[in-house]
Every structure is written in structure tokens, then in C-alpha cells.
Amino acid sequence: MSSSISDVAETLIARKKVVDVRNAVEDSTSNVSSPNEDDLESEKKEDHLKSAKAKMDAVKEDNERLKLTLSQILKDYHSLKMHFRSIAGQEEPTLQENTPTPPTEFFQPASLLESPMEEESKLVSLTLGRFSSVDEKREEKRNNNEKNHEEHGKLDGLELGLDCKFHLGSIEVMKNPSPENSFDESKEDEQNNNTCTANKGLKTARSGDDENLLQNPLKKPRVSIRATCDTQTMNDGCQWRKYGQKIAKGNPCPRAYYRCTVSSSCPVRKQVQRCKEDMSVLITTYEGTHNHPLSVSAKAMASATSAATAMLKSGSSTSQPGLGVSATSSTSTNLHGFNFNSRNNLTTSQPFYFPRASISTSQSHPTVVLDLTTPNISPPHNKLSSTLFSATSSSSTCLNFSSTPSSSSLDSNTSTLKVPWNTVFHSRPEALFNSINHIGASYNSQPYIHNNVQITPEVQNMHVTDKITAATKAIARDPTFQSALAAAITSFIGNSGGNVQENHGSGGNSEQNFHLYFPQESMRDGIGCATSYVNKLPQPLFSQQKNLIPFPPLTFSRSKSTPISLGEEGEK
DNA sequence: CGAATTTGACCGGCGC
DNA sequence: GCGCCGGTCAAATTCG
Numbered sequence: 001m002s003s004s005i006s007d008v009a010e011t012l013i014a015r016k017k018v019v020d021v022r023n024a025v026e027d028s029t030s031n032v033s034s035p036n037e038d039d040l041e042s043e044k045k046e047d048h049l050k051s052a053k054a055k056m057d058a059v060k061e062d063n064e065r066l067k068l069t070l071s072q073i074l075k076d077y078h079s080l081k082m083h084f085r086s087i088a089g090q091e092e093p094t095l096q097e098n099t100p101t102p103p104t105e106f107f108q109p110a111s112l113l114e115s116p117m118e119e120e121s122k123l124v125s126l127t128l129g130r131f132s133s134v135d136e137k138r139e140e141k142r143n144n145n146e147k148n149h150e151e152h153g154k155l156d157g158l159e160l161g162l163d164c165k166f167h168l169g170s171i172e173v174m175k176n177p178s179p180e181n182s183f184d185e186s187k188e189d190e191q192n193n194n195t196c197t198a199n200k201g202l203k204t205a206r207s208g209d210d211e212n213l214l215q216n217p218l219k220k221p222r223v224s225i226r227a228t229c230d231t232q233t234m235n236d237g238c239q240w241r242k243y244g245q246k247i248a249k250g251n252p253c254p255r256a257y258y259r260c261t262v263s264s265s266c267p268v269r270k271q272v273q274r275c276k277e278d279m280s281v282l283i284t285t286y287e288g289t290h291n292h293p294l295s296v297s298a299k300a301m302a303s304a305t306s307a308a309t310a311m312l313k314s315g316s317s318t319s320q321p322g323l324g325v326s327a328t329s330s331t332s333t334n335l336h337g338f339n340f341n342s343r344n345n346l347t348t349s350q351p352f353y354f355p356r357a358s359i360s361t362s363q364s365h366p367t368v369v370l371d372l373t374t375p376n377i378s379p380p381h382n383k384l385s386s387t388l389f390s391a392t393s394s395s396s397t398c399l400n401f402s403s404t405p406s407s408s409s410l411d412s413n414t415s416t417l418k419v420p421w422n423t424v425f426h427s428r429p430e431a432l433f434n435s436i437n438h439i440g441a442s443y444n445s446q447p448y449i450h451n452n453v454q455i456t457p458e459v460q461n462m463h464v465t466d467k468i469t470a471a472t473k474a475i476a477r478d479p480t481f482q483s484a485l486a487a488a489i490t491s492f493i494g495n496s497g498g499n500v501q502e503n504h505g506s507g508g509n510s511e512q513n514f515h516l517y518f519p520q521e522s523m524r525d526g527i528g529c530a531t532s533y534v535n536k537l538p539q540p541l542f543s544q545q546k547n548l549i550p551f552p553p554l555t556f557s558r559s560k561s562t563p564i565s566l567g568e569e570g571e572k
Numbered sequence: 573c574g575a576a577t578t579t580g581a582c583c584g585g586c587g588c
Numbered sequence: 589g590c591g592c593c594g595g596t597c598a599a600a601t602t603c604g
Contacts, residue, residue, distance in 0.1 A: 242577060244596060257595070269595090 222287045222367040223306075226275065229282035233272050236284070237298030238262055240270060251276040263292035281373050287365070 227234055233256075240258035248255045253274035260266040268288035275281035294302055 241575095243598095245578070246594070246596095249593065255594090259596095271595090 220287050220365065222285050222365045224283055224285040224367055224369040225372060226281055226283050226369060227372040228280050230280070231282075232256075233258070234282060234284050235297070236270075236301040237295045238268075238290070238301075248273065253279070260288075260290060262290070262294075262298075266291055278373075285367070 225234065233240070239261045241261040242256055242258050244257040245254050246257070247253075251273060253276060255271055255273040258270045258272065260268040260270075266288075268286065268290050270287070271283075271285040273283050273285075275283055290298075290302065
């Protein structure tokens with residue numbers, strides 16, 4: 001990368017030299033002219049001089065601007081480099097020490113940090129992103145056997161330490177004990193104990209609990225993802241086992257019920273159903289919190305959904321068009337292993353931001369819908385921007401990043417986060433970050449307040465290079481984006497090291513994959529987000545960047561329930 | 573033959 | 589109290 005920057009610098013310097021030489025020649029030419037010529041000729045010379053001076057001035061300005069641009073590019077490059085290094089620095093010790101520390105704090109399954117299960121979890125976590133699920137399962141089985149022996153103590157331990165549950169807890173529990181999570185846990189307990197009464201007791205205990213749950217304290221929060229998907233389910237990186245299917249009222253398409261099988265005690269469920277209005281749209285609803293380490297791709301999904309959940313749980317989730325909601329977690333929220341707690345700087349100081357959001361319930365469940373469908377394949381950026389904040393007619397404010405009206409078959413009261421859906425996504429959780437990318441891209445068209453960064457309309461009047469600089473700086477300063485970038489890169493690296501089949505439509509070319517996640521549209525405008533900036537860099541440059549990140553070779557375990565390839569028939 | 577899926581039965585919550 | 593409906597269970601079936 002530095003060599004490429006140097007190339008740019010050399011080019012600019014060479015250009016300046018050429019201009020200087022040209023100016024010198026022009027000056028000398030004007031000096032050579034004879035003082036004995038008539039007025040007409042002197043007038044001509046004067047004009048010539050004036051125009052030459054004007055040209056000189058313009059060229060000088062140009063040079064100055066180029067210098068500025070160069071210095072800013074260098075500055076931005078260094079800042080980005082520092083970000084990458086810090087990210088890589090976080091990753092490296094993990095790899096070297098073989099500790100359960102996740103690639104980035106973004107994905108930290110903090111549930112593993114303090115619980116009595118910690119040591120066991122560490123053993124499991126060693127496999128993170130590198131071991132096959134078979135190994136994980138073996139580990140899980142082993143752990144479960146041990147669990148059975150010390151069930152009670154373990155559960156207590158879970159209560160004490162499992163952030164994934166009890167930070168939720170702490171989220172809400174800090175204020176009031178979280179019924180949601182304790183329910184999750186209790187449900188597990190219940191399963192372990194094979195008792196039916198526990199549930200009732202818990203449910204009773206729950207009632208009247210947590211006022212902080214925005215909608216229904218009795219139900220676990222859900223994150224529903226609407227995505228155009230040809231396969232039966234989205235590949236979210238987890239292993240699922242189908243345990244039921246129903247024809248839900250109002251939708252002829254059957255709703256399939258899955259539970260996570262990565263860990264036998266994992267309480268996470270998901271429902272998969274085709275949209276009634278648009279059969280190509282798959283609605284995947286997640287509920288619960290993974291209690292085990294997640295694969296890279298699963299983390300990607302978990303992160304995105306967790307952000308939505310954080311938004312859902314955030315008291316600030318009432319939306320205002322154009323202002324948006326930051327899903328801060330003074331309430332530490334955890335979904336699918338993504339922990340929003342005080343230890344996770346991301347959420348306490350680096351909130352996810354959703355341009356507009358509100359929370360409402362769907363069938364008594366507080367639900368956030370991430371709408372990843374788009375009407376067009378890779379909609380032009382400008383068009384996209386124009387529709388990014390389009391309002392919906394839903395009773396609840398929707399995060400509608402699409403120009404199409406919400407066609408969710410879910411409760412219309414469900415809050416919707418509509419994000420441009422890169423149709424190449426197709427069962428790719430990593431592409432969720434495409435949506436984050438688009439959110440970043442929205443800096444372009446709208447005043448965008450994000451974590452104290454505001455891109456105002458003035459920015460739009462700036463010179464393109466200044467826009468790049470300003471946008472890059474603003475976004476680079478944005479910790480959320482940093483996390484998203486890290487996540488995207490993590491996913492990207494994971495893909496390149498994982499199953500080749502995961503490279504949908506890109507022929508397995510990881511570079512193309514990367515571009516899928518960071519659409520060129522934003523580049524075209526010369527604005528957009530830092531990922532565009534990264535993309536804009538010469539290819540060898542990015543290759544070097546990739547090499548900067550010491551990610552391990554990743555293997556993605558698969559089951560029938562997690563079809564990865566676009567062409568695959570999906571689960572049976 | 574074990575694992576995954578299918579599918580009808582069952583349970584609990586909720587509205588009337 | 590009853591019926592509807594969502595969700596889950598578990599036996600039967602299918603698959604690899």
C-alpha cells in the first residue's frame with residue numbers, strides 16, 4: 001500500500017514538475033519577445049502574458065490542491081493503516097496465544113469471559129473459526145456431559161457469568177432483571193432438567209418484569225431478516241436442525257422452525273418463511289442467544305442482528321425521519337453471541353446507528369426487521385440515495401432503505417430496517433455488512449449524524465477529492481464503521497479461506513467478493529464510505545492490506561441445514 | 573444405521 | 589370456557 005501511495009506521490013510530483021517547466025518556458029517565451037514591436041503586438045503580448053499568468057495561477061492552484069490532496073491521502077492512508085493494524089493487533093495475539101479472544105471486539109462473545117463455563121468455553125473457543133464444527137460438537141458433547149454432572153452449579157454459574165444472557169440481563173437487569181434472557185436460560189435449564197414446571201414458574205416470575213423491554217416483556221426479542229433468497233434458508237453460518245413446520249395463518253407458505261445445533265444446549269431458534277407477497281423474499285426470524293462460539297460468518301449475522309436488537313432494546317428507538325436512532329446499549333444487548341455490554345466498547349461508546357427506527361411488537365414479540373430486499377440488482381447509488389430514507393406507510397416507522405413498500409408478511413407493527421440488498425448476497429450473512437456499507441454510503445446524500453460525525457449538505461458542494469477526504473475522515477473516525485469494516489474484512493478473509501462455494505457469483509475470486517460487499521456505486525460518486533476509498537486504491541495495495549491481517553485459514557463447517565452455495569437446493 | 577426431516581399431535585397463550 | 593393460533597414435541601419416515 002505504501003508503495004502505491006508513493007507512486008501516487010511521484011506522479012503528482014512529476015506532474016508538478018512538468019507544469020513548472022511549462023510555466024518556465026512560457027515565461028521565457030514572453031521575455032524573449034521584442035520591445036520594438038507596435039502597440040498591436042504589445043497588446044497581444046499583454047494578453048498573452050495575462051493568459052499565461054492566469055494559467056500559471058490556475059496551475060499553481062492545481063498544484064496546491066494536488067499537494068493538499070496528496071497530503072490528505074497520505075494522512076488518511078496512515079490513519080486507515082493504523083486502524084487496520086489495531087484490528088490486526090487485536091487479532092494477532094488471539095492467533096498466537098490460541099485464546100478465545102475473537103477477531104475483533106465487535107464479535108466478542110463475552111458470554112465466555114466470566115462464566116464458570118469460561119474454562120470449558122475457552123476450550124471450545126480455541127476452535128473459533130478454525131476448527132470444524134465436528135470438533136466443536138465433540139467439545140460441546142464433552143461439555144454437556146460435564147454439565148449434566150454439575151448441572152445446578154453450572155446454571156448458577158451461567159447466571160453469574162454468562163454475559164450473553166445476563167448482560168442482557170445486565171442491560172435490562174441492571175435496571176431490572178431481564179426476563180427475556182433469564183427465560184432463555186431457564187428454558188435451557190428446563191430442557192436440561194426435563195421439567196415442565198420450571199417454565200411456568202419462570203414465566204410467572206417474568207410477568208411484570210422488565211419495563212425496559214420496549215414491547216412485550218414476556219417475549220424474547222426477535223430479529224427478522226427479509227432477504228431475497230433462492231435457497232430455502234439463508235446461510236447464516238450456523239447449524240440448524242428443523243424441528244417443525246407450520247402453515248401460519250395468512251400465509252400459504254409454510255413456516256419452518258429450526259433450532260441451533262452447534263451446541264446441544266443452544267437456545268437459539270429461527271423461523272423461516274417465504275413472504276406471501278413476494279415468494280422470492282425469505283423471512284428469517286431469529287430468537288435467542290447463542291451460548292457457544294460462533295463461526296466468522298455466523299458472527300457476521302449475529303452482529304448485524306444484534307445491532308438491530310440493540311436498537312430494539314434501546315429506549316431511544318423511536319424514530320425521526322432524517323435523524324435516526326443510535327442503538328446504544330446502556331442496555332447491553334446480546335443476540336446470537338454479540339454482546340452489547342459495558343465491556344464491549346462498541347456498544348457503550350460506539351453505537352450502531354440506524355437512520356430511522358422504531359420498535360414495535362409482532363405477535364407480542366419485540367421485533368426488528370432487517371429488510372435486505374431491493375427492487376433492483378445493485379441499484380445505482382444516486383437512485384439508492386434518493387430512496388434511502390423513504391418513508392413507509394407502516395404504523396411504525398420503518399428503516400426503509402428500499403424504494404419498494406414493505407411487503408412483510410409479519411405483523412405490520414413490526415419495525416422494519418430496510419437496507420439495500422445486494423442480490424449477490426444470496427444466503428450470505430457477510431453481506432449484511434453491505435447494508436452497513438450502504439448506511440455509510442448514505443453520508444453522501446443526506447445530512448447524516450453519526451456518533452458525533454455529521455456530514456452536512458455543504459459536503460456535497462465540495463470538490464470530489466475533498467469529499468473523499470471528508471467522507472473518509474468522517475467515516476474512518478466512525479467506530480461503528482470501523483467495526484463494520486473489520487467485520488466485513490473478517491468475513492471476507494474468512495470466505496477466501498473457507499468454502500469456495502461461498503463465493504457466489506464471483507467465481508471464487510475473493511477480490512470480486514470484496515467488491516460485492518463494498519459496491520462500486522459509491523466509488524463512482526467519489527464519495528461514499530471508506531470502503532469505497534479502499535476499493536479505489538490500486539489493487540496491489542489492497543492485496544497488501546489483506547496480507548496485513550493475520551487471519552487464520554478458516555474452514556466453514558456445513559450441515560444440510562446450512563446451504564452455502566447459491567446453487568444448492570437448500571435444506572430438506 | 574445414525575442423523576436429519578417430516579408431520580400430526582399436543583400444549584399454552586390469547587381473544588372472544 | 590372455548591376455539592384459534594403459534595410453537596414444540598416426538599414418532600415415523602427419509603436420506604446419506
